[in-house]
Every structure is written in C-alpha cells, then in structure tokens.
Amino acid sequence: ETGVTQTPRHLVMGMTNKKSLKCEQHLGHNAMYWYKQSAKKPLELMFVYNFKEQTENNSVPSRFSPECPNSSHLFLHLHTLQPEDSALYLCASSQEVREKGETQYFGPGTRLLVL
C-alpha cells in the first residue's frame, strides 16, 4: 500500500465503549497528525508527533488518547466519548515538523458516530 491509510473507515460506538483508530503511513515520514473534521468548521488539529515524540496537544479532552509507537503508526484511543465527538477523524503525515511550509499527506479518514 502507498500513502496514508486509516482503519476503520466507519465506526459506531456507544458512550461507554472503548475503541481505537489506526493510522499508517508508507511515505517514510517522521511527523504524524490527528485532526477532527466537523461540518462547517475548520479542521481542528488535535495531536502532533515528530519522530515519535508528542509535540502538540491542542487542549484535547483526555477521553482521546494518542499513541505513536513508531514513525509509521499512529493510534487514537477513544474512551467514554460524547455525541458531540461524532466527526470525521483525519490522520496526516509530513516529512517532519519544521517551522513552516510542510506539505501534509492525509488519510481517507474514519467517520465516527457516537450514540
């Protein structure tokens, strides 16, 4: 496979469930990102990892827990979510986190519905 892949593509979960989203990049990049995409809102950056180290946590509630075991894989562990957390969750990667100008490569997203 090439590019950035995400699984599952669709997920329905109850508020008491625990689930995980997976992202894998096959581009040899060192930076990975989680975004939340909701209708009629700008993309919200959630977490950034650079060389496996978390460099950004954009005031995300603790019910979202990221994990980056290596530069190719990124997980988002979900626990006790709320209905307002329903959204499209996008993973992206870039060569690394630099000052500016990094092109990000996105996965297809996981459409999450919290009941």
Add this chain to the structure above:
Amino acid sequence: AQTVTQSQPEMSVQEAETVTLSCTYDTSESDYYLFWYKQPPSRQMILVIRQEAYKQQNATENRFSVNFQKAAKSFSLKISDSQLGDAAMYFCAYSAYQKVTFGIGTKLQVIP
C-alpha cells in the same frame, strides 16, 4: 491568532469554464506558506498548490493557479478548464511556526 477565511461556502462552475475560489487570512508574520487542499467526496485530502509568501511569482500547477496578494492578505485559487473530477471541497490553509490553520472550505460543484 492566525485566521483563514473562505467566504464562499459553495460555488458552481460549468464544465470547461473557469472558477475562482477566494481565501483571505490574517497574520502579522512576513514569512509563511499558503496552501490549497482538495477533498473529493471519497475524503482523501490532497495538496493542490503551495505558495511561499516570499515568492512574488504566483504558483501554478497545470490548470490550477493562485492570485497571491500579500498586502491584501488574499490567496485565491483559479481553476481553468474545469473538469468533473474537480468537484470537491477546497480548503485554504496557512502555515507558520509549525502550525497550520485551515479555512472552513468551499464546496465546488461542476455542472456537466
């Protein structure tokens, strides 16, 4: 904080015609990058075009070109000879100091 404004929630264009999507941004920085990303209905967002603020020449990628007006903080995307495959959400983005800020997007419909 930087903001990116896309004032056109939806646009439509006839196939083979030209359309321009607008984007304005707010920043006090002089060195930054601007992007247009495209998100087709399948949802995989891809880079369309990238512009460095220090470069006066407008970026061009095949049928896609930008009109970058630094003083006006404007960064519009022109799509020439529109094709059905251009139908998508288009996001304008600004990048400086390791942060990327996206606009809310413009949905482009291409009419056969």
